[in-house]
Amino acid sequence: MEKPEAVKLIESHRSIRKFLSRPVEPEMLETILHAARWAPTSHNMQSYSIIIIKNQETKNELHRLCGNQRYIKECPLFLVVCADFYKMHKAAEMHGQKLAVEELENILVGSVDAALVAQNLLLAARAYELGGVMIGGIRNQAEEVGELLKLPPYTFPVMGMCLGYPDQDPWQKPRMPVEAVFHDEHYREENIPAALEQYDKTMTDYYTRRTGGKRTSGWSKEIAAYISEPRRKSLTEYIRKQGFDGK
Known part of the structure; x- marks a missing residue:
């Protein structure tokens, strides 16, 4: 379709x-x-x-x-x-x-x-x-x-x-894996760690390619620093x- x-x-x-x-x-x-x-x-x-x-x-x-x-x-x-x-x-x-x-x-x-x-x-x-x-x-x-x-x-x-x-x-910035966003019937906590690990890899690759290696951090490290202040x-x-x- x-x-x-x-x-x-x-x-x-x-x-x-x-x-x-x-x-x-x-x-x-x-x-x-x-x-x-x-x-x-x-x-x-x-x-x-x-x-x-x-x-x-x-x-x-x-x-x-x-x-x-x-x-x-x-x-x-x-x-x-x-x-x-x-x-x-x-x-x-x-x-x-x-x-x-x-x-x-x-x-x-x-x-x-x-x-x-x-x-x-x-x-x-x-x-x-x-x-x-x-x-x-x-x-x-x-x-x-x-x-x-x-x-x-x-x-x-x-x-x-x-x-x-x-x-x-x-460039279009990648979004989180659907496992971290969509939950069937109730919140699925067990899906979050693996989804975040996957997203870190995706964002590391994205930033590495976009900046020519000047930025290589994943999502979780950036957000942890941002949200801690x-x-x-x-x-x-x-x-x-x-x-x-x-x-």
């Missing part, structure tokens, strides 16, 4: 970090944004907002706040996808209700809604032969990002996204200040 074009598009994912100077056409951007809105959403809350950034000065500042990732200032278009309960706050006010979003559940709902709409954004953009990369660094200095973008209470940035016409054709400590306090106590 031949795969549908949508499946081929999903399976061809690569992160694009180098772009042509050609701008994204306004009509194309409008279509992409409207397609993204049809992402699934919890309880029809649509608890996300998308900030569309073309101004070079703003991109330059976001480049600094996001860890100096050069493609943020070089991409024609930068999007910031936010979890957004401010709209629900205003809806509650309209009907004499009090917004109760202190629980961790609402941080998860907003983050999931934002992630789903972001994936729709990227897929719609790629259908137009654009390329992009998600930017988790938008959370590095979330409070400063919030001030720059004038985010109101009950919102916080979840991810950024560079978009534009690709000026590179990077606390990250974005200020993010928790900022989210609390925005109205999400995480009770």
Whole structure:
């Protein structure tokens, strides 16, 4: 059975970090944004907002706040996808209700809604032969990002996204063996060690070939080092200040 074009598009994912100077056409951007809105959403809350950034000065500042990732200032278009309960706050006010979003559940709902709409954004953009990369660094200095973008209470940035016409054709990074991802009926812990060992070999080969031997480490060593350090400590306090106590 031949795969549908949508499946081929999903399976061809690569992160694009180098772009042509050609701008994204306004009509194309409008279509992409409207397609993204049809992402699934919890309880029809649509608890996300998308900030569309073309101004070079703003991109330059976001480049600094996001860890100096050069493609943020070089991409024609930068999007910031936010979890957004401010709209629900205003809806509650309209009907004499009090917004109760202190629980961790609402941080998860907003983050999931934002992630789903972001994936729709990227897929719609790629259908137009654009390329992009998600930017988790938008959370590095979330409070400063919030001030720059004038985010109101009950919102916080979840991810950024560079978009534009690709000026590179990077290698596709291998994914984990299916034994580490798919589990029949219940979680299969016994499959994980062998799957990780296999993936280490795959990633060692990938990085060795891609870098000409300059990088030879596997996945588990890299991730162990990455996950062993606390990250974005200020993010928790900022989210609390925005109205999400995480009770």
